[in-house]
Amino acid sequence: MPAQPLPAEITIVVPCYNEAANVAPMVERLGAALSGIAWEVVFVDDDSPDGTAAQVRKLAAMDPRVRGIRRIGRRGLASAVTEGVLSSSAAHVAVIDGDLQHDETILPAMLAAVRDGGADVAVGSRHTEGGEAGGGFSTGRARVSDAGTRLAALLLPTPVSDPMSGFFLMPRPLFETIAPRLSARGFKILLDVLLSAGRPLRVSEVPYHFRPRVAGESKLDATVLLEFVGLLMDKALGGWLPWRFISFAAVGAVGLLVHLAVLFLASRVSGLEFEGAQWIATFAAMTANFLLNNRITYRDLRLRGPRLVRGLVLFYAVCGIGAVANVGIAGLLVNERLAGWGLAGAAGALLTVVWNYAVSSTLIWRGR
Numbered sequence: 001m002p003a004q005p006l007p008a009e010i011t012i013v014v015p016c017y018n019e020a021a022n023v024a025p026m027v028e029r030l031g032a033a034l035s036g037i038a039w040e041v042v043f044v045d046d047d048s049p050d051g052t053a054a055q056v057r058k059l060a061a062m063d064p065r066v067r068g069i070r071r072i073g074r075r076g077l078a079s080a081v082t083e084g085v086l087s088s089s090a091a092h093v094a095v096i097d098g099d100l101q102h103d104e105t106i107l108p109a110m111l112a113a114v115r116d117g118g119a120d121v122a123v124g125s126r127h128t129e130g131g132e133a134g135g136g137f138s139t140g141r142a143r144v145s146d147a148g149t150r151l152a153a154l155l156l157p158t159p160v161s162d163p164m165s166g167f168f169l170m171p172r173p174l175f176e177t178i179a180p181r182l183s184a185r186g187f188k189i190l191l192d193v194l195l196s197a198g199r200p201l202r203v204s205e206v207p208y209h210f211r212p213r214v215a216g217e218s219k220l221d222a223t224v225l226l227e228f229v230g231l232l233m234d235k236a237l238g239g240w241l242p243w244r245f246i247s248f249a250a251v252g253a254v255g256l257l258v259h260l261a262v263l264f265l266a267s268r269v270s271g272l273e274f275e276g277a278q279w280i281a282t283f284a285a286m287t288a289n290f291l292l293n294n295r296i297t298y299r300d301l302r303l304r305g306p307r308l309v310r311g312l313v314l315f316y317a318v319c320g321i322g323a324v325a326n327v328g329i330a331g332l333l334v335n336e337r338l339a340g341w342g343l344a345g346a347a348g349a350l351l352t353v354v355w356n357y358a359v360s361s362t363l364i365w366r367g368r
Contacts, residue, residue: 008040008065009091010111011172013084015077016098018048023055025100027066033104037111042087043098044069044080076300077166078189082182085175094169095189102167103208110169110206119204120174120197123160123190124167130207131162156191157200163191167208183243247297248357251289259285283316290315298365311364318359322352 012030016022023043030041043056047070056068069083085093092111096102102124110122125131156163168190181196182189194201262284266277290312294302303311 007038007090008088009038010034010040010094010107010169011085011088011090011092012039012041012094012096012107013081013088014041014043014096014098015046015080015084016043016048016052017046017075018050018052019045019098020048020050020052020055022098022100023052024059026098026104027059027063029100029104030107033107037108040065040067040088040090042067042069042084044071044084046071046075046080047073074300075302078183078192079300081189082179085172086179088172090172092169093172093175095166097166101211103211106206106208107169110204113204113206114169114171117204118202120201121168121170121190121193122204122206123162123165124208125160125162125165125205126208126210127161128205128207131205132207132209156194158194158203160194160203161205163194164188165190168193244297244361245357248293248360249353251292251297252353252356254292255285255289258288286316286319287312289319293360293365301365303365314364315360318363319356321359322355 014026027041030039043052043066045052045056045068047053053068053070056066060066060068067087069080069087071080071083074080081095085095092114094107094110096104096107106124110124113119113122166189170193175193178193178196178198181198182192183196194203259281263277263281266272266280272280294308294311
């Protein structure tokens with residue numbers, strides 16, 4: 001009777017999107033790096049159109065250490081990592097990007113730091129002594145990463161030189177304890193873990209050299225930094241105000257600027273009557289709000305193709321009802337002398353934001 005494989009001591013979770021070309025090399029590299037250690041790898045694929053899930057299945061049919069989770073209608077690195085970790089029964093879990101830019105050869109050192117060195121979390125760091133970003137970062141990505149690092153330092157209870165790292169290892173039971181408090185949004189799961197732990201975690205940073213990307217394309221852009229800021233605000237406020245609402249309100253402020261700019265151009269420059277210019281400005285602002293929310297606030301639920309068009313039409317309707325409610329509430333407060341025009345206007349505007357956010361979240365960008 002053949003010997004049964006040992007239970008995995010460590011599960012490596014690989015969140016991926018359009019990384020089909022990197023799946024086989026990743027498994028091969030993990031096998032070489034973790035020789036003598038019982039391991040498994042879980043690829044969590046957000047329904048990549050390039051066939052990433054099919055590549056994972058192909059390898060899983062030949063190697064029982066390879067598993068895959070294909071997610072339909074859900075996107076986002078943080079939530080993918082959370083699902084991958086919660087699918088594990090190993091004593092330790094590690095998270096590594098699917099683009100091969102992280103150096104898997106330091107995984108044994110990271111495991112030793114947690115298992116034998118008493119650390120709660122081992123972080124693969126580009127910025128500690130001996131680490132290097134090297135040619136793995138473009139100038140734009142480096143600026144985004146540096147900005148995020150500086151912002152994170154303001155809130156972190158424990159100094160970490162590379163809180164933007166997506167490469168870390170920790171005991172699975174500890175992650176499971178923290179999981180219910182995670183925001184599980186955006187791309188920076190390590191920061192979410194550190195800020196949600198409820199206590200300062202003992203962090204061991206293991207240096208590595210960040211590699212250039214070979215296949216696929218980077219997901220790090222300015223929008224990721226905005227999501228990152230939203231996560232920091234969410235944690236700074238203790239989670240009582242959802243970060244999506246913060247983002248939605250901020251986009252609304254941008255929409256107001258768009259409205260005023262278009263109104264000025266349409267009425268003063270083009271010579272349209274005020275009423276006509278106001279309608280043009282209103283639709284311009286609503287369109288800008290919808291596109292920005294689709295890109296930033298609901299990035300993980302982003303609408304595309306026909307769903308984008310239907311969503312825009314529904315957004316017009318939602319905002320139209322919100323505008324009527326705004327005027328009605330403000331008028332009632334003023335007419336009944338319950339508030340001055342300033343306070344009444346603010347109350348109406350707040351009602352509009354809450355209405356638009358609540359209905360947009362449930363009807364337009366609902367989880368699917």
